[in-house]
Amino acid sequence: MVRVKHLLLIVVVGILFSCRSGEEVSDLPRPYHNLRFEKLPEVWDEALPLGNGLTGALIWQKEGKLRIAIDRADLWDLRPVEEFKSPDHSYQFICDQVLKKKDIAPIQRLIDDRTKYDAAPTKIPAGAIEFNIASLGKVKDVSLDLTSAVCTILWENGAKARIFVSANEKGGRFFFENLPDTLSPELITPLYEENDTELDYQPGVNKLTALGYKRGKVERINPGTLLYQQQGWGDVSYEIALKWKSPSGHSLEGEYCVTSKGTWYSEKEGALECMRQTMSSNFDSSLAMHKHWWREYWMKSSISLPDTLLEKQWYLEMYKFAAASRKGGPPICLQAVWTADNGQTPPWRGDFHSDLNTQLSYWAGYTSNHLEESSVFTDWLWRIKENAEAFTRQFYGVEGLNVPCIATLTGEPIGGWSPYSHSPSTAGWLSHHFYLQWKYSMDADFLKNRAYPWIKEVAQYFENISVRGENGERQLPLSTSPEINDNRIDAWFQKTTNYDLANIRLTYTVAREMAEALGLNEEAGYWVRQLSEWPKPAVNESGLMIAPGKAQTESHRHFSHLLSFHPFGLIDVSKGNGNIDLILRSIKNVEMLGTDWWTGYTYAWLANMKARVFEGDDVVRNLHIFIKAFCSPNSFHLNGDQLKAGYSQFTYRPFTLEGNFACAAAIQEMLLQSHTGVIKVFPALSTKWEDVSFRHLRAMGAFLVSASYEGGKIASITVESEKGGWMKLYNPFTDKITERKMVAGETITFTNKFPMGK
CATH class of the missing domain: 1.50.10.10 (Glycosyltransferase)
Known part of the structure; x- marks a missing residue:
């Protein structure tokens, strides 16, 4: 626990960091950041996730077949809630x-x-593509390369498959090579009618049959083209077009496109026409454009941590962020572009909570x-x-x-x-x-x-x-x-x-x-x-209360009563002794009440709070629990304690994404904070960390910050001004706040040799 005396010193003279930086930050994810398995996942929420913000895919094995579960972010059953037409539907009532x-x-x-x-209303899935891979034998290696956003599957017999959802186009691609025999894809429709799946216990789920849809038909346009058309509720419908060819008897190349009608994000064209207009003529040219997009994305920022578990998780979260949220598409809902692929509606309807x-x-x-x-x-x-x-x-x-x-x-x-x-x-x-x-x-x-x-x-x-x-x-x-x-x-x-x-x-x-x-x-x-x-x-001796007359006295997953501290910063340690004491009491209280009724995101949220009071070791501890106990092998946040190790009484597994991105935010809070208007570099590192660095993390004021921490000390800080304006930096080389009026495009570097910058 950070001592109040130490926090008071921070308020008076600035934050005393013990930070350092090491090797030069590599902009691109490294091989050990990738997802890698010895066999194909056999559960949908452990699948390898692909996406471009509008179209998503989950790569897994179902009943012996390789499955590409297809999703599209705007596929919703938007039927109105009849009860809400009642005059009683009012705050006054x-x-x-x-x-x-x-x-x-x-x-x-x-x-x-x-x-x-x-x-309904609810998010709905799109369909799937399946391949009968029985003739290919045993899988040797399955990986998702974060740098290129490509899933690769290797078989012991030398067969190889590459699959990606195009960053630039309206669909996805697959390419098989070294096949021992011919291979053809099947286009699988969701179970909107016949559905004998056993209903999982997950919050707010129903069988897809409850939607009352008539299952659309799959039409064979020609020997290498299939088209599936599905009517949803009202004006909403969608199509999946699938095309493939076999350049030789030992390879298979294909592409698919999913389009919608009747939503804010719908195309004017159907799936076949959209595929013709927007998709490249071959796998290699499409892959080259796709890789370029992802390379540009990864060049925006990078980090290097001595804790490889946290470093890998940050890259996995930032991968999912780009795969799930893309300009021109819908925002991230509970599962984003990875709607449940189990014949049911997604947990909590996949809504916007x-x-x-x-x-x-x-x-x-x-x-x-x-x-x-x-x-x-x-x-x-x-x-x-x-x-x-x-x-x-x-x-x-x-x-x-x-x-x-x-x-x-x-x-x-x-x-x-x-x-x-x-x-x-x-x-x-x-x-x-x-x-x-x-x-x-x-x-x-x-x-x-x-x-x-x-x-x-x-x-x-x-x-x-x-x-x-x-x-x-x-x-x-x-x-x-x-x-x-x-x-x-x-x-x-x-x-x-x-x-x-x-x-x-x-x-x-x-x-x-x-x-x-x-x-x-x-x-x-x-x-x-x-x-x-x-x-x-409202406050009492235990800190921030839920409401006047109502203290927080039970373990709970939601820190709603602490919102003024985090994320808002209306109450902050930078504002003096009263704030510091109140914050520390409030955090201590939720910890003392125990974790029985926490979920994964609770640990990630607490990690963010711990970073705000500069307790780096506690940040690391909570994030390790989050990653090891509450995340699937593919990094998806499953809410409950999957280890059943006593971290929570919740041991269920509804997949939602918010905990993932809160985890990434906590890691960033360890490296850079600017919510007070003062840029603070390495404010909440673990005391065990030796070498840390980051490049182009963004601070409030449109400043891009890069820094290195070597041998337990801050070695350098570089601040680039994107828009110009006053820059305030807690300067560890002078132990004071440095203020500088910067112009757009200006860069200043601070080191021991140049404590006032050059």
């Missing part, structure tokens, strides 16, 4: 039932219970210098804005902007546990990502035309929905804190929770900062006054 009638049964019938029985999941999924994008991929999230939030405004008027009865916490691809409410599916402050946490996208990019157009307009509407919503308490302060009529007290009546709080309050206070704080940056001083002053009308967070 909930307030009346909770506050006046003390009876939530009608709320649960309206919002909660139906999700136990209906199967914004009481934690969507937000954590984008934590890693900013510091890793992948702003194009992270912008996909705010692009989508902007796209659903009109639907969210309509929801705000219909459900809350006020103008402004809130977002359904559990939402479809188009931002429509799905329902579920009503205190969270209809949380009154979801848009506040989502506002943080508009703030992060702006602060890391310093994109003035984005600030003016998207970030501030979004946050301004959210701030107006909070003003409109609030009421005055007995002491004259603003409060919410009813408040919640994910996912405290499940969906019981006591999950609704009459006093504003620290979770809702953090979202509200964050919104007004960043609204003021943005207004000032735009020269809107009158509006900035208004947001300051609005902020002053809300209470401060």
Whole structure:
């Protein structure tokens, strides 16, 4: 535990790092970062994942056949929830039932219970390609090369297969060589009708037959071309085209394309025409373009750690980030482009959960210098804005902007546990990502035309929905804190929770900062006054509480009451002794309550918090638990303790991605922090680490930072200014904060020899 005395010293004179750097950082992933197995995975959630943000694939073996499970991010059953057409579907109805009638049964019938029985709205799978590989014999090696995003399978008889989802095209490719006999692919449709699979116990899953679809037919266009057309609900449909040829009797080359109709992301053309227009003529030319894209992606940033487990996991997470989030496509939902391939709908319908999941999924994008991929999230939030405004008027009865916490691809409410599916402050946490996208990019157009307009509407919503308490302060009529007290009546709080309050206070704080940056001083002053009308967070001897009168007294997976500390930084060790003591008490309390009801993402989130208080050894410990106990061999986060080693009472395995990207974010927090406005290099390294380095991690203010740590000491720091402006750096060579007005394109390097930079 970092001593309070040490943290006080950091506040007074800056952070005293014991860091160093070693070998030069290699930009590209190394061979030991790759996924590698001695045989093909035999479970879908252990498959090798491929993707380009819109199309995804899982490579595994099912019933003796090599299977490419195909997914597409915009394939959704978007049927409306009939219950939500009721006039009772309103915040006022909930307030009346909770506050006046003390009876939530009608709320649960309206919002909660139906999700136990209906199967939609939900994300849906696309289909699969299978190969009968019995004649190929025993598999020798299976690998996913991160540098090229290519899956390679080797057989003992010398046969070889390469598979990739093209980074530049609308589909995927496969190439088999050294085959002992001819091989042909089969196009497999999802089990929308006959479905004898045993239903897994996973939260919110149903057999695909529950959707009521008639299974589409696979049409043979010619001897080497198949076309599958599937009608979904309403106007949504999709096609998969598959083409292949055998240049010789010992090779097989093929390509596939999946297209949709009726979604925001649909093509005008069908799959065959899209394949003809957009895909290269052969495997090699397509592969060359694909490799180039991935090389450019990896050149954005890199790290080198003495802990090879953490280093490998970071590269795996950043691989999945690019495979799951791509400009022009939908953002990362619970499983992104890797929907369950088991004849069932995905866990929790594969939805957009914004009481934690969507937000954590984008934590890693900013510091890793992948702003194009992270912008996909705010692009989508902007796209659903009109639907969210309509929801705000219909459900809350006020103008402004809130977002359904559990939402479809188009931002429509799905329902579920009503205190969270209809949380009154979801848009506040989502506002943080508009703030992060702006602060890391310093994109003035984005600030003016998207970030501030979004946050301004959210701030107006909070003003409109609030009421005055007995002491004259603003409060919410009813408040919640994910996912405290499940969906019981006591999950609704009459006093504003620290979770809702953090979202509200964050919104007004960043609204003021943005207004000032735009020269809107009158509006900035208004947001300051609005902020002053809300209470401060509730605290007691154990730290931050859930709500006034409600302390955190039980193990819980969600640190919603600590949001003001992390990720928001409204409470931070840089702000002095009171903050330091409060933060340390709060962290100690959640640790003392135990991990019985944690999931994998809880460990990853705690690791981020430990980095914020510079406890690097604890960061490492929690991330090792996350990786070893809560991740599948392919690196997927499975929520439960797969080792059954006592890290959690949850031992189930629903796959979701947010824990993965929170893990990567925690590693980055060890290397670089800038949330206070001061760049801090190597703030939370393990005391056991000797040589560390990174290149082109991104700090707030649009600064690219590279640094090395050698023999237990910081050796060099290089700061590049992308947009110009004031740069503030905690300078370990002077033990002071160095401030420098930089111009766009300027680079400064700090070393022992040149402590003030050159």
